[in-house]
Amino acid sequence: MDFARVDLSAEDRQFLDEARDFLATHVTEDVLRRAHETGDGFVEDLHLAMGAHGWLEREVTSAEDGGFTAVQRRIWDLERRRRKAPLVTWGATMMILQAVRQYGSPELLEEVLGGVYRGEIRFAMGYTEPEGGSDIATCRTRAVRAGEEWIINGQKMFTSGAHNCRYVFLLTNTDPDGRRHRNLTMFLVPLDSPGIDIQGLRTVDGERTNITYYQDVRIPDRYRLGEVNDGWRVLNGPLSAEHGAGGPDPDGLTDIAIMSGFGSTMAVAADLATAAVAAPEPDGRRRLDDGAIAYRLGRAHARIEAALSAPSLFGRVAIGQTMREIAPDLMDVLGTSPRSGNDGGAAATAAADYLYRWAPLVGIYGGTLDVFRNMIAQYILGLGRPNYSPAK
Numbered sequence: 001m002d003f004a005r006v007d008l009s010a011e012d013r014q015f016l017d018e019a020r021d022f023l024a025t026h027v028t029e030d031v032l033r034r035a036h037e038t039g040d041g042f043v044e045d046l047h048l049a050m051g052a053h054g055w056l057e058r059e060v061t062s063a064e065d066g067g068f069t070a071v072q073r074r075i076w077d078l079e080r081r082r083r084k085a086p087l088v089t090w091g092a093t094m095m096i097l098q099a100v101r102q103y104g105s106p107e108l109l110e111e112v113l114g115g116v117y118r119g120e121i122r123f124a125m126g127y128t129e130p131e132g133g134s135d136i137a138t139c140r141t142r143a144v145r146a147g148e149e150w151i152i153n154g155q156k157m158f159t160s161g162a163h164n165c166r167y168v169f170l171l172t173n174t175d176p177d178g179r180r181h182r183n184l185t186m187f188l189v190p191l192d193s194p195g196i197d198i199q200g201l202r203t204v205d206g207e208r209t210n211i212t213y214y215q216d217v218r219i220p221d222r223y224r225l226g227e228v229n230d231g232w233r234v235l236n237g238p239l240s241a242e243h244g245a246g247g248p249d250p251d252g253l254t255d256i257a258i259m260s261g262f263g264s265t266m267a268v269a270a271d272l273a274t275a276a277v278a279a280p281e282p283d284g285r286r287r288l289d290d291g292a293i294a295y296r297l298g299r300a301h302a303r304i305e306a307a308l309s310a311p312s313l314f315g316r317v318a319i320g321q322t323m324r325e326i327a328p329d330l331m332d333v334l335g336t337s338p339r340s341g342n343d344g345g346a347a348a349t350a351a352a353d354y355l356y357r358w359a360p361l362v363g364i365y366g367g368t369l370d371v372f373r374n375m376i377a378q379y380i381l382g383l384g385r386p387n388y389s390p391a392k
Contacts, residue, residue, distance in 0.1 A: 006071060006253075008071070009071075012069075012071050012072060012075065015072050015075060016075050016079070019075060019076055019079045020079060022049075022053060022055070023079055023080065023083045023085060024083075026045075026046050026049045026050075027046065027080075027083040027084070027085045031043045031045065031046050031086070032084060032086070035086035036206075038208060039202060039203075039206050039207045039208035040086070040088070040089070040161065040163075040164060040207075040208055041086045041087070041088030041089065041161075041207065042086055042087070042088055042089040042090075042161060042164050043086055044119075044164065046085065046086070047087075047089070047090060047119045047122075048118070048119040048120070049119075050090075050119055051117060051118040051119025051120070052118070052119070055076070056090070056116070056117055056118075056119055057117035059073070059076065059094070060094055060097055060116075060117075070251040070253050071253065073253070073254075074253040074254065077254075077255075081261055081264060088160065088161065089122050089124075089160075089161040089164055089165065090122070092122075092123060092124060092125055092160070092161060093116065093121075093122045093123045093165075095125075095238040095241045095242055096123040096125065096169040096188075096238050097116060097123070098237050098238065098241070099169070099186070099225060099234050099235070099237050099238050100112065100123070100169075100188060100225065101113075102234075102237070103186070103225040103226040103234050104188065104225055105222050105224075107222045108188065108222050108223060108225075112166075112167065112188070115166070120166075121165075121166045121167065122161065122164060122165040122166060122167075123165055123166075123167050123168070123169050123188070124159050124160065124161045124162040124165040124167070124168045124169065124191070124210075125159065125160070125168075125169055125238070125242075126141075126156045126159050126162075126168040126169055126170040126171060126189070126212065127139075127156070127171050127235075127239075128156060128157045128158045129141065129154070129155060129156060129157060130155060130157050136171060137180055137181055137184070137232070139171050139172065139173045139184055140154060140173060141153070141154025141155065141156065141170070141171065141172050141173060141214060142154055142172065142173055142174075142176070143172035143173070143174050143185055143187065144174075145174075145221075145228075146218070148220060148221050149218050149219065149220055149221065150187065150218070150219055150220075150221065150223075150224070151216055151217070151218055152170070152172060152187070152189065152195075152214045152216075152217040152218075152219065153214055153215060153216060153217070154172070154213075154214050155211065155212070155213050155214070156168075156170070156211070156212045156214075157211055158201075158209045158210070159198070159209070159210045159211070159212040160207075160208075160209040160210065161210075162191060162198050162210045162212055163198050163200065163208075163210060165191060166190065166191060166192070167188045167189060167190055167191060168188075168189050168191055168212065169186065169187075169188060169225075169238065170186065170187045170188070170189045170214075171184060171186060171231060171235060172184065172185050172186070172187060172231070173185075174228055174229055174231075175229055178229060181232045182229055182230075182232070183229055184229065184230075184231035184232050184235070185224065185226075185227075185228050185229055185230070185231040186224070186225040186226060186231040186234040186235055187219065187223050187224055187225060188223050188225055189214075189217065189219055189223060190219070190223070193217050193218070193219060194217070194218075195214060195215045195216050195217035195218070196212065196213070196214055196215075196217055197212070197213040197215070198210050198211075198212050199211045199212075199213070203361055204357050204360070204361070205354065205357040205358040205361055206357075207361070241258075242258075242366040256309075256310075256311040256312070256315060257308075257310060257311055257312060257313075257314070257315020257316055257318075257319060258315070258316055259315060259316045259319040259320060259362065260308060260315065260319070262319055262320075262323070262362055263304065263307055263308045263315075263319040263322075263323075264308075265355070265358075266304055266319070266322065266323050266326070266327075266355060267304050267308070268351065269327075269330060269348075269351040269352055269354075269355045270297070270300050270301055270304055270326065270330060272347055272348035272351050272352075273297065273330045273333055273334055273348045273351070273352055274288070274297050274301070275348065276334060276345045276347075276348035276349075277293055277297070277333060277334070279345075287333075293333050296329045296332075296333055297329075297333060299326075299329075300326040300329055300330065303322045303325070303326060304322060304326070306318065306322075307319045307321075307322040313372050313375055313376050313380065314376065316372055317369050317372050317373060317376070319362070320359075320362045320363040320369050321363070321369060323355065323358070323359040323362055323363075324359045324360065324362075324363055327352065327355045327356040327358075327359045328356065330352040330355065330356075331352050331353065331356050334348055334349050334352055335349075374386050
């Protein structure tokens, strides 16, 4: 039963047709192949086409100012997801854009906004450091004031998309002796600045991310976002968006948890696995008739449904944990290769294999699952701070 049915107006149906036509034209097999081969989750041709068509500006503009309505925004989200449009870099840019609009100087906004809307300018996140892990407040990348400029030195890990972006949303330490969270300053740093080195890294699932090095990088003060040593406030909006810590959507049309798109990928993999083992073998038997296989797949589907129904941070944890636990089951149920005569076996095996390699990373993106469990405990359930000291 579909509990989320919405009767579309004539205007929304026209929008749906326009979105489908655009995506069918521009999200081609070649685009998907390039996104897969590079591991970027991004193809510039598609992104520029979205900018030229006006999709990007409308997506980051309120309906009152000419952007998408709530229904149109949901249509656009779902249609892109169905076409598997590679939009990782745009997702990061949208999160950062809210802080740039709020805290950027007029000169900076004039420099970047038009390019963002046209698709020519993208932003990368520069938070994590090699020794900091999920605790980004331990930032050691230093920014020192030199008149009307800043000199930046340091290193960031997992600066995904930096090689396809024009700016990095960079967290720096501007007062090493200052109070925690009160010694940080945010900058929007041009990535073509002398002294920046971007080195690619491949993750186990084939994605590309980057290490970025900053050696005596000099930038004008106009690239500072917000006040000096008030960077935690500037960072809070994009960080909350990345964590999925916002409240419920008043229209009830958005994903209830930020990882819902990943959860959909997991559900598709489970569906493919189920269809593969439900198909008759050459001898007429079905592997699904084995009670152990039916039980494991039934448990996987039940857990996926429960995870996709969990909101906010609960959903983020549930989806990440569920993916980690059912991926081995899907691999085991399917075996190492598709059975002869089963055309869906190859697709199912490929989907399960990808899910198995992807699952550990989903539990790390934007912070580990344990970090989010602590956030739930402290800020939602009202429990105390975790104590990791050895028991006496």
